[in-house]
Amino acid sequence: MIPVNFDYESPSTLAEALKLLASREDAKVLAGGHSLLPAMKLRLAQPALLVDIGRIAGLSYIRESNDQILVGAMTTHADIASSKLLQRSSPLLSQAATQIGDTQVRNRGTIGGSLAQAHPGADYPAAVLALDAQIIAAGPSGERVIAATAFFVGMFTTALRPDEIITEVRVPKTENESxxxxxxxxxxxxxxxxxxxxxxxxxxxxxxxxxxxxxxxxxxxxxxxxxxxxxxxxxxxxxxxxxxxxxxxxxxxxxxxxxxxxxxxxxxxxxxxxxxxxxxxxxx
Amino acid sequence: MAQNGKPTSKSNGKSNGTRNGDAAPWVGRKLKRKEDPRLIQGISHYTDDLKLPRMLHCVLVRSPYAHAEVGAIRTDAARAVHGVVGVFTAEDVSSIGMVPCAIQMPDLKVPKHPVLATERVRYVGEPVAVVVAEDLYAARDAAELVEVDYEPLHVITNMEKALGNETSYVHEEFRSNKAFTHALKNGDIAAAFKKADRVVKQRMINQRLAPIAMETRAVLAEYLPGEKRLTVWNSTQIPHLLRTQISVMLGLPETAVRVIAPEVGGGFGSKLNVYAEDGIVPWLAMKLGRPVRWSETRRENFASTIHGRDTINDVELAVKKDGTVLGLRVRILADLGAYHQLLTPLIPQLTALMLAGCYKFPAIDIEIQGVFTNKMSTDAYRGAGRPEATYIVERIMDIAAHELNIDSAEFRLKNFPQSKEFPFNTVTGLTYDSAKYQESLKKALQLAGYDALRRRQKNGLKQGKYYGVGVSTYVEICAIGPSAATPAGGWESATVRIEPTGKVTLLTGASPHGQGEETTFAQLIADQLGIDPDDVNVVHGDTLAVPYGIGTFGSRATAVGGTAAYLATQKLKAKLATLAAHLLGAKPGDITIGRRVLTAKGSKKSIPFREVVMAAYTARSIPAGFEPGLEATHFFEPSNFTFPFGAHIASVEVDPETGEVKLEKYVAVDDCGNVLNPLLVDGQIQGGIAQGIGQAMWEELIYNEEGQLVTGTLMDYALPKAHFLPNFTLDRTVTPSPVNPMGVKGVGEAGTIASTPCMVNAVCDALASLGIRHIEMPLKPERVWQAISHAQAAPREPEPLLVGALAASAARKNAQKPARRRT
CATH class of the missing domain: 3.30.390.50 (CO dehydrogenase flavoprotein, C-terminal domain)
Structure with missing residues (x-):
């Protein structure tokens, strides 16, 4: 399966990525590539420019901050599934991650990519909704916080603007809940x-x-x-x-x-x- | 031959290719496959891995419509794409012969089947043009720019409507959508139904499936004009038959065509065929004077590689209330698709032959209608007609058992022929070679803990738990087959050559594509010549190297091809004995072949194997009239098919709220005659069971009313995955076949045949107390849930009256069960 011709950029900073994304109307962000690339192979998606954010440092992490756990957008499903911190303090996200696709998908797919794709049958959306998570989006005019409850608006459609990139997902600690x-x-x-x-x-x-x-x-x-x-x-x-x-x-x-x-x-x-x-x- | 014991997952310590000092034969050992290291490391070559200098790539332009008139085709834009070498339509390739069908029947309608559609397209995916370019990207881009005018026509997808009063036809020239009628009647069926205490009726659908070999189809062709030689690399199960067909399609002398089947990544019957691309790609290579390669995408594989099954079956069983079966009446509609591929009309006939199952039916009445529809052709898919037959027989037997309130295992045991009745002549005209059906089923019952499963089922109901036990026995037809009963010759060839250094080359006409014959055939020859399997190199899949052969399908490679190798080796043994006797001053009859040595009985004189072999080549001291060299060929024509059999048992739990089915335990006792390599036999059974359960539970090719394939990707078409399944418990009985000297039968399709009805029987058994008797495949949770919902909403009928000793005993056993009801 052969995609149509496309340009490819792999910026090393978020600012550069945002600039590239804004530069072309039919530019698309490439995260883990497990939804976009199959669609491109079938020519269902035909972006003219792929902005690969996989080379931007510092987008993959899981860390504690007060009563929240912060998850970098480029964190893979596998990392989320196996995170001791999440398993201990906010296990719902890990539970959802373990059930995504197969080993290969979990090793490459990312939480930011999955949320932005908003496949109706994806696993994270249910979890971030139940968690009242916050989705952090960076755009040309800076960063904004989108409540998970306001994020999913339709099939493959989110509150994310075309020139925005998800950078982080914040979930609450649920130690006293089941x-x-x-x-x-x-x-x-x-x-x-x-x-x-x-x-x-x-x-x-x-x-x-x-x-x-x-x-x-x-x-x-x-x-x-x-x-x-x-x-x-x-x-x-x-x-x-x-x-x-x-x-x-x-x-x-x-x-x-x-x-x-x-x-x-x-x-x-x-x-x-x-x-x-x-x-x-x-x-x- | 070794009589093999239990197949288990336990490894045999001395099984990995190194021979211990004892004289234990190689045959019967769990040798790992010689093929695997290169395949697992990815260092071998499939057709798509091959690259030739100046090689071009091609992409087919396929119809998006299921039925349409083809108008103008504009190719200018496609031709203008940088790198495009040519775009060809039906007119250009009119010299290529039709896609062949090998089946002849008196009333068979055979439509014209051009390699590129001419005035009409008749299924989604039918090729209409081909684009050739320097690289695949250009070819793919250009293919999108080929503009075809289509005038959509009425689409025929429903077989019953296709045969009704419709005025539209898949092929106008026939003024009918019926391709053939095939009847098989024997015994007094009217009397059987008259005598019956009960007639058990059920319609059952055998849904359309995709074979889904791991490797899709691929063709690479190169023509050398100076040498006038066309070489075709093709992912095929039948290199020689394909060579013959390519020479016919292209009008070339067969001697100018060489077909090579490199590594072939599975076929399941889908590569037992000759496709349009098999003619187009070589034609392009000749036309353009450059090598051309085509590799099928998975989507093309779904749309344009043959499908399997797709029958509607109306079944009636005449039975006495004591559980004696009297007669079987079956009406089958077989969806053939739009055209006949190589064996399309044959498959339903195989179903007819096997409809006696492993039971003593005194009378049978089968009528099959083959129907044209606007879909891809059906053809041989793992089991090819036999799974359909076994499904019909095993489902109706189970439904009857429930209706009669007889235990389903007991009901089967009552109607089996006894082992002393073999060879057993069936009501469908076959002669089953050998079998012990009772032994096999009893072994399976014991392994499954059948009585305990039944007790758990009974107790479970009290707690709202729905446990089901599925029993399925089967007999299949293998070692295909005597030439008189096959379309293209049913023999197989083998040439065994002992090279001067004592290493052995086997050229086999079988064409392994995952079965492991490089290992098993080496085992059998090693035993015959007193050498190691590593000394034997099995060569296959190259028509220039191997004598004409038929290929690998129909569980035939070992029983027919292996026998050919065995018999060719016997010829060499005789020759070795003659020469050794000459060299030792003994009589040929006194020579025995030991481990790497030939010994003269009595005299204790011996000579190393290698020295005898070298003497045959140096030819300085050979008996008068002795032909130098050591090479022998045998073409083995089998006297009959073989008939493997077995019994499978599945234990399931159905979630009554969601309709989800949990397969808890699966037991299979299979009998494929003598076993060359238990590891490979178990592998075939394991994979076969998974594939058969796949049909029962998940797989379905759905065409919608517009003839569009709804489940045409692996994101929609659900193949069984390893984690869907429990570990299977495998065992076997060994009943050698008298049909060939090794007593082997064949095992490639057994699992697929038995497991489908076994699963459906289990699920329907779990829900029998609700009055559910049949659910169509695949048993999707929603379907099961719907059946449960409808059953719970429906009123109950009283238990049917039971008469007779057997029924009475069954009634005692079932006394705790809630009342059953016919729906």
């Missing part, structure tokens, strides 16, 4: 047919707070606010009923593998199971 990521893998692509990320705080048998992000079900990942609302302040036994709202008012995707009806059904079952697992974890 987190679970559950996924129904598409048997061919490995993407989430449904992915449910749950963050649950239980105290004294009551649900103090709940946050849920769902991937795969619709055009873009979403927060299951109706479920959250139905759980808040309720006993754990409320989970079954609450989970039924997981795909409420959601226009679900349907394809040959899973119809919209089935996706919605799966979303409710998996939401319930994820919540139950989180609740049982929290009880320990």
């Amino acid at each position: 987190v679970v990521y559950k996924k129904h893998h598409h048997p061919a692509s490995g993407y989430a047919v449904v992915g449910v990320a749950v963050r649950l705080k239980v105290s004294g048998g009551k649900i103090e707070s709940a946050a849920l992000g769902l991937s795969g079900v619709s055009q873009n990942a979403y927060r299951a606010t109706a479920v959250e609302k139905a759980l808040r302040g309720k006993p754990v036994a409320a989970i079954r009923e609450a989970a039924a709202h997981a795909a409420e008012n959601i226009e679900a995707l349907g394809d040959y593998y899973a119809s919209a009806e089935y996706r919605k059904h799966l979303a409710t079952v998996m939401t319930r199971r994820a919540l139950e697992q989180a609740a049982s974890g929290a009880a320990k």
Whole structure:
């Protein structure tokens, strides 16, 4: 498979990269390349310029900062999956990362690339939504913070502007909460047919707070606010009923593998199971 | 021959190519493959790795429409791309003969099948033009600039509609979409159904699959005008048959064509064929006077390499309430696609032949209609007709067992022929060579812990757990086959040459492409000549080096090609004995061949193997009339097919809320006759089971109503991955075949044949208590969930009345089970 002709630049600074990105209308950022390159090989994507940000130092890290964990945009899924810091302080991201694609994809693919791509079946979106993560974007006029809840706006569409590059993802520490990521893998692509990320705080048998992000079900990942609302302040036994709202008012995707009806059904079952697992974890 | 014991994953300490001092034969050992080091290191060469000076690249322009009139084709823009050497359409290549079909049947409609579409395209992916350029980038860019005017026509994708009152045809000239009708009837079927206590009916669909060899197709051709020699490197399973067909397509003397199959990365039947590109690329090389290479992309592989299966089967089983089968009636619609590839119409006929399964059906009535549709051709895909037959038989047997409330293993045991009844003549006209069906199934039941699985199933229901046990037995037809029953000759050739230094060259007409015959054939020759497998070099896949051969498919290489090698070696043994006797002053009949030495019985005189060999070449002291050299050829014509068999058992748990299926345990007891190399036999079984489960659970080629391939990439078409599957428990029984001197049968397709119905049986068994009797493949979670939802919504019918001793015993066993219901 042979892509169309394209130019390639590999800047060594972020400023240079931003400049290159702004220089051409049909320029694209190359991060891990595990979504863009296959699309280019099939000529579905035909960017005129690839700005490879893989040679920019300092975009791959996982570190602590007060009550947050900061993850550099070029951090690979493999690094996120195996990070002791994340596993200890904010394991939901690691849980999601372990379920992405296969070993090769996890070794090359990056969190920034995946979020910017915003594939409807990607795993991180559910997790960053449940975590109320912050996505840091650098642009010609400086840096801005985009709330995860405002980031995913449609299929392959985000709040990111064409001249912006994601530099960092900030997630809260969830040491006092219980987190679970559950996924129904598409048997061919490995993407989430449904992915449910749950963050649950239980105290004294009551649900103090709940946050849920769902991937795969619709055009873009979403927060299951109706479920959250139905759980808040309720006993754990409320989970079954609450989970039924997981795909409420959601226009679900349907394809040959899973119809919209089935996706919605799966979303409710998996939401319930994820919540139950989180609740049982929290009880320990 | 060694009677091999258990295949296990345990390694045999003395198995890695170094011979210990004992006289244990090489055959039967778990030798690692000689092929593997070069393949694993990536230092060998597939067609796409080959580069010739001045080599050009080509890209096919393919139809995006499933059915359309082809109007003007404008190639100017494509020609203008820098590096483009030429663009060719149907007119240019009209001298190339049709894509061949080798099958002849009395009423078979054979459409014209030009290498580039002329006035019509009939499936998405049909080639309409070819662009040749200095590099692949230019060729690919230019291919996008070829403008073709298409006038879309009504698309035919549904077989039943295609045969109905439609007025549109895939091929106008036939005024029908029916390509053939094939009937096979034997025994008194009317009486069977009249006598039946119950007629078990089920429609079942065998979905379309893609073979997906790891290496896609590839062709490289070079023509030397001075020598008048065309050399074609082609990723094929059949180099000689391809050579014949290329010479016919291009009007060249066959002696001017050399076909080389370099490393071939799998085929599964998809390279047992002759494709348009096989004619186009050599033609381009001749036309342009430069080597030309074409390598198929994976998307092309999905769209334009043959598909497998795709049948709709209406099945009726006549059975007595004591569980005796009386007759089988099957109506099959076989989707052939738009054109006949090499063997397209043959595959459903193989299904018909194998529909007796491993049971004593007194009567059978089969009718198959082959149907043209606007899709890629179907043809031989691993199993080629037999998986379809086994699926029909094993599914209907399981459904019947549930209807009769007889244990499905017991039901099968009751209807098997006994081992003393072999050779067994089937109602479909075959003679099964040898088998012990009971032994095989009982072994599988024991290994699986069948009774415990059934108990767990019963207890599970009380806790809302849906465990299922799938039983599938099978018999397959291998060692294809006697020439009278095959389209292109069913024999195989071998030339064994002992070189002057005592090293041996085997030229085999088989064309291994992953099976490992470089290892197994070396093992068998090493035993015969008292040497090591490392002393034997197996040469294959080059028509200039190897005598005419048929190739590797139909689980035939060992049983037919290996036998040819064995018999050629016998000729050399006789010659060696004659010469050794002469040199030792003994009688040829007294010479025995030991390890690297020939000894005269009684006299204790002996002579090293190497000295005898050298003497045959120096020829200074040879008996009168002794032909110098040591080379022998044998063309082996088998007297019958062979019929491997076995029993598989799957244990599953179905999640009733999501429809997800968890395969917990898989047991396979296979009998492929004597075993040359247990490691390779196990490998074939492992891969085959995975591929068969792939059909049951995940794989499906979907064409939508516009004839577009919906699952035409590996992101959509789900192949089984290693982590989808548990470790399989493998074992075997060994029933030598009387058809060939080594007693071997064949194992290349067995796993694929047995495992598909085994999985479906397991899942349907898990849900039988809900009244579910059949779910179509693949058993996607949604399909299973839908079946469960519908069953739970539907009203229940009472348990059918059971009569008879067997049924009564089954009823006792099933007393705890909830009532069953027919849907």
